[in-house]
Amino acid sequence: MYVAVKGGERAIENAHAWLAEERRGDPSVDALSIEQIREQLSLAVNRVMAEGSLYDADLAALAIKQARGDLIEAIFLIRAYRTTLPRFGGSAPVDTGRMTCARRVSATFKDVPGGQILGPTFDYTHRLLDFKLAADGDVPDADTRSAEPTHVPHVTAFLNREGLIEDAPADDTPPPDLTREPLELPASRALRLQALARADEGFTLGMAYSTQRGYARNHAFVGELRIGSVPVEMDIPELGFAVEIGEIEVTECETVNQFKGSKTEPPQFTRGYGLVFGQTERKAISMALVDRALRWEELGEDNQGAPAQDAEFVLYHGDNIQATGFLEHIKLPHYVDFQSELELVRKLRREAGAPPVQEAAE
Amino acid sequence: MTENAYNFAYLDEQTKRMIRRAILKGLAIPGYQVPFASREMPMPYGWGTGGVQVSAAVLTPEDRFKVIDQGADDTTNAVSIRSFFQRTAGVATTTHTQEATVIQTRHRIPEEPLNEGQILVYQVPIPEPLRFLEPRETETRKMHALEEYGLMHVKLYEDIARHGHIATAYAYPVKVEGRYVMDPSPIPKFDNPKMSGNAAIQLFGAGREQRIYALPPYTQVVSLDFEDHPFEASKADHPCGLCGADDSYLDEVIVDDAGGRMFVCSDTDFCDARQSAGFKGKDAA
Known part of the structure; x- marks a missing residue:
């Protein structure tokens, strides 16, 4: 006798209760605090802030805790929260030239005004497991030097002075916002950059890597990579001027790309640009490479049919919240569709003269 | 954060207004896919976020809400969406088709005929009926604008040439009032005839794809076929x-x-x- 599929409600309640228990893990082990996650898993926190498009380290840490460390799930929690927040207005563009740099490297010049600062990077660590960390987490204090609050000029500005790199004139057009307007194509560069800034790190990395391997290769040099905090200012209409409302940490990457020139453009270096919340340099470099690849049309380059040149492909598939939702929805029941397919396949098989399947038990 | 921190039916009034405008535009141009600024919802894309946003925009406190998935009120995702609106809108719910004023559905149209005053909200995964023939949105929008549906007819013809039948069993494409080819969402083709001349308002929401489309009451909806291979609801x-x-x-x-x-x-x-x-x-x- 068939028992109708009842009890969805209880099943969901029970699943949630079990999930909560699994999330906590062995209760004899101390629970993680939000502060511990924020301070000790800060790169995970940064990724969640960047792809969640919400700069709030405590909320990102909470989301990571709630999501059991599943970062895409954590990003989802942040996005769903962010969309409910009222908009007070937009900030003035941040001036990354005023950044207090924790890290700043240029791959194109041995030394640059403002200096090269390695900062807290994994770059030259040997990837050997540090078993001391398993025993105790104490670290000796690092040497310190006070940040010089001077203007740190952008490396690409030096090239620009000679006209060797394409100009990037300031543009005060308010950028479009894909979180408030449906994405429509063709997308302006500002819109593409917004989409890339919140796109999945893995997807962006894969796209960028494909350009390096020859799918729309554009010979990128890291002109400059800088990480640090910048002040955020907002125009207050009642005051009539902009006031500083806080500071955020960002990673900015400017690539310098070869360009042989086209019918309309003289030979000069071209630019790719990446700007991402927090210390997220893999993402920022990837973003700059993909940005540059997507610019083929405005630079008069050939369309090589490479995935990274295809704005529709990149913009429609880079968002991990959209992607994961649709991918995982195939877990939902589909018996109605499947039933109709069953009928169809049976009918086609019957007509093709296939022997009928043996019914039930022998 | 408590439920009270959210607006009635979760979405803020500005967002609802934006969605209602898209719905009205959709009703004015039956079968046309209206882009709308879909929001991130607290459930995943692909799990009914389009339908949920449409329901949120049309629900009033007096409504009686029914949710079905695969035709059933008790499937897990139907339970989840119903409880979402119970929490965020406090609306009355029902499992009875006749009693409901708004019915959100995934993959089915109720067997019992709907009446004037009822709204049927479909969850739509891929709103573009031409998508699997042409993956580019920029192209398919052009094809709709030019009423260029030859590719679809060729596909259906090739099915018949190869299999003797149109090998589409669900999400079977329809033409609305002789103009737009429309995806009916993944309902079995058995349900297609119920769309035509239906007394209820039929609204379609695709959250991830940011599209809303609609059929006003008593709209003519024809399943695509050929004279010598007429459509058959099976x-x-x-x-x-x-x-x-x-x-x-x-x-x-x-x-x-x-x-x-x-x-x-x-x-x-x-x-x-x-x-x-x-x-x-x-x-x-």
Whole structure:
């Protein structure tokens, strides 16, 4: 006798209760605090802030805790929260030239005004497991030097002075916002950059890597990579001027790309640009490479049919919240569709003269 | 954060207004896909976020809400969406098709005919009927604008040439009022005829794809076919094992290890009502 599929409600309640228990893990082990996650898993926190498009380290840490460390799930929690927040207005563009740099490297010049600062990077660590960390987490204090609050000029500005790199004139057009307007194509560069800034790190990395391997290769040099905090200012209409409302940490990457020139453009270096919340340099470099690849049309380059040149492909598939939702929805029941397919396949098989399947038990 | 921190039916009024404008535009141009600024919802894309946003935009405190998935009120995602609106809107809910003023559905149209004043909200995964023939949105929008549907007819023709039948069993494409080719969402083609001339308002929401489209009451909806290969609404050739209905869409259920199976109505409310009225199928207890 068939028992109708009842009890969805209880099943969901029970699943949630079990999930909560699994999330906590062995209760004899101390629970993680939000502060511990924020301070000790800060790169995970940064990724969640960047792809969640919400700069709030405590909320990102909470989301990571709630999501059991599943970062895409954590990003989802942040996005769903962010969309409910009222908009007070937009900030003035941040001036990354005023950044207090924790890290700043240029791959194109041995030394640059403002200096090269390695900062807290994994770059030259040997990837050997540090078993001391398993025993105790104490670290000796690092040497310190006070940040010089001077203007740190952008490396690409030096090239620009000679006209060797394409100009990037300031543009005060308010950028479009894909979180408030449906994405429509063709997308302006500002819109593409917004989409890339919140796109999945893995997807962006894969796209960028494909350009390096020859799918729309554009010979990128890291002109400059800088990480640090910048002040955020907002125009207050009642005051009539902009006031500083806080500071955020960002990673900015400017690539310098070869360009042989086209019918309309003289030979000069071209630019790719990446700007991402927090210390997220893999993402920022990837973003700059993909940005540059997507610019083929405005630079008069050939369309090589490479995935990274295809704005529709990149913009429609880079968002991990959209992607994961649709991918995982195939877990939902589909018996109605499947039933109709069953009928169809049976009918086609019957007509093709296939022997009928043996019914039930022998 | 408590439920009180959110607006009625979760979305803020600005967002609802934006969605309502898209719905009105959709009703004015039946079958046309209206882009709208879909929001991130607290459930994943692909799980009904389009339908949920449309429902949130049309629900009023006086409404009585029904949610079905695969025709059933009790499937997990239907339960989840219903409880979402119970929490965020406090609206009355029902499982009875006749009593509901707004019905959100995934993959089915209720068996019982709908009436004027009712709204049927479909969850749509891929709103573009031409998507699997042409992956580019920029191209498919052009094709709709130019009413260039030849590719679709070629596809249906090739099906017939290869299989002797149009090999589409669900999400079977329709033409609306002789103009737009529309995806009916992944309902079985058995349900297609119910769309045409329906007294209810039919709204379609695709959250991830950021599209809303609509059919006003009594809109003509024709399933694509050929004169010599007319459209046929098909279902399993059995009566329901529980209520004996021979005109409802059936789910096939495997009931034992030997692969024995029975067929039951996918519309649980329809089946329950018939059983209460004394109808009995051969497998009924």
